[in-house]
Amino acid sequence: MEQVVIVGAGPVGLWLAAELRLGGAAVTVLESRPERDPHSKALTVHPRTIEVLAFRGVADRFLAEGVRIPDGHFGGLDSRMDFGGLDTPFPFTLALPQARTEELLAEHARSVGARVRRGHRVTGLTQTADAVSVEVEGPAGPYVLDAGYVVGCDGTRSTVRAAAGIAFPGTDTTTWGWLGDVVLDDPPPGAVLDASGPRGGVMVVALPGGVHRFVGCDPGGHRADWPGDLTLDELRATVTSITGTDFGMRDPVWLSRFGNATRQAERYRSGRVLLAGDAAHMHFPTGGVGLNVGVQDATNLGWKLAATVTGRASDDLLDTYHAERHPVGADLLVATRAQTALMTSFTPETRALRSLLGDLIATVPEFSRDLAERLSALAVAYPPTTADAHPLTGKRAPDLRFRDGTGLFGLLRAGRHVLLDLADDDRAVPDVGITTHRAPLAEARDDWEGVRFALIRPDGHVAWAGADITPVAREAASSCRA
Template structure:
């Protein structure tokens, strides 16, 4: 069977990418090493920007009932931030098990007709200017125009294209256990720190809880040593003063956290995304969110390349845009890790005092919350572009619909808030651009060309040459003739 794109890995990143490719009509296949669907949940936090991206494909409202909203966060002990400040439909962190998110994405992939092949382990890879061939453990091979490694921190694809994964390991192991609690905390997401480390409790919503501990007194225990419930109870009692009545444990493990990033996200026709491209401390809950952001950024660009409508530079913008975001996430999560688990009490004290002061200042607080939630992520617009170029597009009202509802077919959207409202006539009908009207407001440009992933590709204000500048912007991004009106 002819395949345009092979997606290696059926975690959240791979599934989101496969769904984007399927939406665009690309012939894609997902190869997953595991023979069975994993029931292991690592990620819980779904941040505001990820919910917006899911909303742009009609999936957020399916996930919301599966989770518990958290509307305040504490970036450091004693420093609380209200997420209600976020200008979004989703001013929250949604606590939803990764397994639930994966089920929604897998259903979407199935609806779009993208096959998932399980038990397919990649053992070799070779590529030329036109195709990539991967060898599988069973002796067979598959080929495609492009291959995307979404196969996790120990990515086989990253190793096969010889991309360095630079960084380091954190010293304190993470203890994970699924437990029942007879006296659970009142908070949707409980967290506590102490001289011995930190603990977190997250509800599954079905009577089970994920207990997480960074226990310095047990950090040298080898990862393959079983983790009994008594050890987790002891860590919670020393760090939080209570074990919340842990009464039953169905699963547990020790986990080594790392901070690493792939040196490159593209090698020829092979790309890396998700944990294959970046891993970091789980504090801040950024892993799955960053991977879904990778997939949304890459999907429409790769689809355009497959169709032959991509400008020569378009796929490379995935690597430049998302490598920068990955580096920012590593810096953010490393800061959180030092705040919570740093070994210098003096440095910890000074850092926490600094964070408390920062969250009291509006601009600095908004910067932190924007980075954590993903709402503040933007891409460089380039010299001479409008200040809004590369920014997240707000979910503006466009007649009877919201912008993120209009985005659901995966096309560009031109938001026209000019007085004349005649910009639709400047775009050739054959191009993948939907035009909608919006009310003008001083807070945003009079016209925005919004990419399929919800970022502004081009923006302009209502001046005499706006039509000509729009035609230039459309021609640059959509690689097609823009009709002169």
């Protein structure tokens, strides 16, 4: 019997597979497509996701290939949020096609021992108290694969979610956007161009390989029914109407449409079945956050599921996955709906709202920073379980730098908990049985003032912090032994 079966070899499934392997769990990934989809729905890698990649020592390849964009947009507003002041080593987004992201993540997953089976379509599953039986159509015919746990990373039409009986409430499509990856004879300057007006809005992004992506909306998109396949002539006419030029577009690589149907799984866990990524939440692709939130789902779930299947933690730990990530998904839907309203309405009233919000972004740094932290997921914090928890508990730990020349992200490479001892003295440190790093901070930080000990989770969030290792802290640390 398999310890874990993941359904779906997109970015979320591949990253989860690697996280499980780091935690010592055996994992098999089943993917229905015989070959990787050459088209890239997702394009943007946000700062927090780059941090997660850096935890595991794989960020450099993404950084080497992606186009760095030092700012971000909210709802396609003309004023962009400056990422330069964010508390991260990566104050930018990366423009990197999803197809290449998947290739890099597949290489990483295989390098740590994950098994990926392509051309294996999951058709259903049944679960008991002890296992899940997965029904599969493979190249050699149907078969059943038994697993301790199954994770559905199989997209918005998730077979796993449906078979597990998990409801997916929300709203249907009422408006359509469009996307075109094309070659340009007269491209706009810079990495990104935003244009909007009464005839619609469009963003143009330079991609690796000499292709530009056009993504946008126009007043004709307000309809519930499918408007038909997008053509190059239609894209050319719409872009010209909005910007006054078609930039010499030709040779389309991919033309597509997308709707604003918005839904979230009622539960992220049903017994031995869990959901992550688009199987758990779907939305209009505003801000390029979908892939990022999915990878962050996987980072939260990976260490918990690995600790459970290897016996280092009880099954109850998996309940914290829903408790922590479902609210993040709900916030995601609020943010994307708000941005959808800004991006798909072109009335004078909406244009006035866009102007007002754009002015706030341009002139109120605190407002711009708050939006940027929300969009990039740097603001995500999980609620503490006790009323007397330190204010840092549940928050994302930044890449703390220590006087010995090391940094926190480097200490998280193995995917296990790390205990920080920040004292600048010779006091003895109790042995709590997990990796301990003793070195004071290289520079004082107000939010870390008075903290001697901090337990950092494998996903980079603070499990607890304080001046002493209390009996409660010892118990928590003991349960996290590698």
